Amino acid sequence: MSDAASGRKLPTRAVALAYVRACDGPVAEWDRRWHEAAAELSSRRRAAPGSAAAPPYPGLAAFGAGDAGRFFGREDVVDLLLSRLAEARFVVVSGPSGSGVTSVLRAGLVPRVRQPVVFLRPGRRPLAECATRLAALTGNPPDAGFLLVVDQFEEVFTADADERACFFAALLRAEQASARVVLGVRADFADACVRHPALAEATRNALIPLEPLTAGQVRAALVRPAADAGRGLENALVATLMAEVARQPGALPFATEALRRTWQATQGVTLTLAAYEATxxxxxxxxxxxxxxxxxxxxxxxxxxxxxxxxxxxxxxxxxxxxxxxxxxxxxxxxxxxxxxxxxxxxxxxxxxxxxxxxxxxxxxxxxxxxxxDRDALRVHRRLTEAAALWEASHREPAVLYRGRQLDEALSWADRADARPNTPERRFLRASVELRAAEEMATRRRRRLSAATALTALLAAVSTATAIRRRWAGRFPAATVRQRTSGHPSAAG
The missing domain is CATH 1.10.10 (Arc Repressor Mutant, subunit A)
Structure with missing residues (x-):
């Protein structure tokens, strides 16, 4: 606050607005003024001499082999990877998307390997891509010792089945010869590698999972690139970034992208929270x-x-x-x-x-x-998603299916132009509609049966009454009845 009051620095937005609220000032107006001041400062810093130094943060791009000097936070994984390769010829590095598998391989592993390295992404033609990369090994025939690194190995599963099988066979032959093989694969495809018959044996004990970064590792990844380039991060900025990345490992690339922008907007040796917020x-x-x-x-x-x-x-x-x-x-x-x-x-x-x-x-x-x-429609969809998953988990138990109003609401949502039910949801709705049709048909059958039964009972009653009347008429003919009736005293009266 002292630096801000003396004009030496722009206060952070949070501090400025807190001060405005304490003074009962117009928050919206001062928020606009703060953004205008921050934008003007950023413009001045970008135009200032010496402000064109390249940021040491890759942002949303993965680290490359030339970024080894500014790649921090995964040193323990790189050390483990190198020790595994000293003992085994086949290693798999796996982690969620955004966790840094590519950066570990490119900026961590490759610069520390002394033998020739073939680095490739398989794409839809993995065998052809591998052959092209091997041919580029000038002066190193393929049978010489080399390291084959296949990044984003999950792309193999989109290739033609025959080419995929040939590529797997080539990997295993390379591993059995003099080459060492490292696969980088997204975590949701790691099980597919282990289960695949061609890779099961090689990958069974070869997996190195990327665990979430610790707080110390996150701090190193954020602070050390700037420190090595002669700049520092304001403590308030470090605290803000640590809070934003905590428990959300996929956010680290975006934090470094924000730092890259902050670097470009900063004049001087300190990256501040105010500059970060301004960008x-x-x-x-x-x-x-x-x-x-x-x-x-x-x-x-x-x-x-x-x-x-x-x-x-x-x-x-x-x-x-x-x-x-x-x-x-x-x-x-x-x-x-x-x-x-x-x-x-x-x-x-x-x-x-x-x-x-x-x-x-x-x-x-x-x-x-x-x-x-339309949050009501979203909630209808969310309930449908949960019901469909429960139905599948219960081995498609009919009791779980929708009926009545629930089914009507779900069908109304599914008929919307912007609705996109997935395969399990469509299957669930179709089964619910079929069940309702079957139940309605069964109800109609019961009603028809009940009506037929009632009609049969009525006909039986009429038939019985008719039979009784006839039997009565046979025992007492009509003339006899009239005679007896005419001679009776009460009849005379």
Whole structure:
């Protein structure tokens, strides 16, 4: 506050607005003034001499081999990886999307390996890609000792089955010869590697999982690149970043993207919280990335993206919305899902997918508008999702299926133009409709049977009455009855 009062620095937005509230000032007006001042300072810093130094943060890009000197936080994993390779020829590194598998391999492992390295992404033609990379080993024939690093190994499972089988066989031959093989695979595909007959034996004891970063590792990843470049981070900025990344490992790339922007807006040797807030912080980094990916989608894909993000939101009931972990079985695998995973906006792990950070729920205006549009319809859909999952888990027990009003509400939602029920939900609704039709038919049959039974009983009663009347008439003819009746005293009277 003393530095701010003397004009030596801009106070943080939180401090400035707290002071305004304490003085009963107009908060909205002073919030606008603070942003204008922060923007002006950022503009001056960018134009100042010496402000063009390249930021030491890669932002949303993965670290490369040339970034080894500024890659911090995963030294323990790199050491473990090197020790495993000294004993074994086949190692698998696995972690959720956004956890840094690519950075560990490129900036951590490769610079510390002395033998020739072949680094590749398999794509849809893994065998051809591998052959091309091997051919680039000038002066090192393929049978010489080398390290083969296959990053984003999960792409192999999109390749042609025959080429995939040949690629697996080539990996195993390389491992059995003089090469060492390291696979980097997303956590939700690690089990597929272990279960695959061609890879099961090689990968059974080869897995190195990337655990979430500790607080000390997060701090090193945020602070040390700037420190090595001759700058520091204000304590308030470090505390803010640590809080935003805590328990949300997918948020670290966006924190470094926000620091990259802050670096460019800072003049002097200290990155401040005020400068960080002026650039929008992690919220602006994530919202900007989300909008960029969404803007590149075709209209049908944008509708699919809307459905994806609405599934990833946990609806609050009088409380803020939160991230929701969506099981893999709930999402049909599509290129749209893969795009947001590659952009690190959606984190894919062993158990399912979730938003990389809570700030997307409030910080991305498009998602905020989707969530506010029709929350009643969203709740109908969420109940349908849960019911469909319960039905599948109970081995499709008919008692779990929808009936009556529940079914009507779900069908009404499914008929909306923007509704995108997934495969389990469509199966559940179809089974519920079929059950209702069967129950209605059974009800009609019961009613027809009841009516037939009543009619049969009525006919039987009429038949019985007729038979009794005839029998009575046979015993007492009509003339006899008239005679007896005419001679009776009461008849005379």
């Amino acid at each position: 929008g912080g992690i919220t602006a980094a994530m919202a900007g990335a989300a909008e960029a990916v969404y803007g590149r989608l075709a209209p049908p894909e944008q509708a699919e993206a809307r459905s994806l993000f609405l599934r990833l939101a946990g609806l609050g009931d009088g409380t803020p919305d939160t991230r929701r972990l969506v099981p893999h079985a709930e999402l049909d695998p599509t290129p749209v899902v893969a795009r947001f995973v590659r952009a690190r906006l959606v984190t894919a792990g062993r158990t399912g997918l979730e938003l990389a950070h809570d700030t997307l729920l409030d910080g991305w205006p498009r998602l905020r508008s989707w969530l506010a549009a």
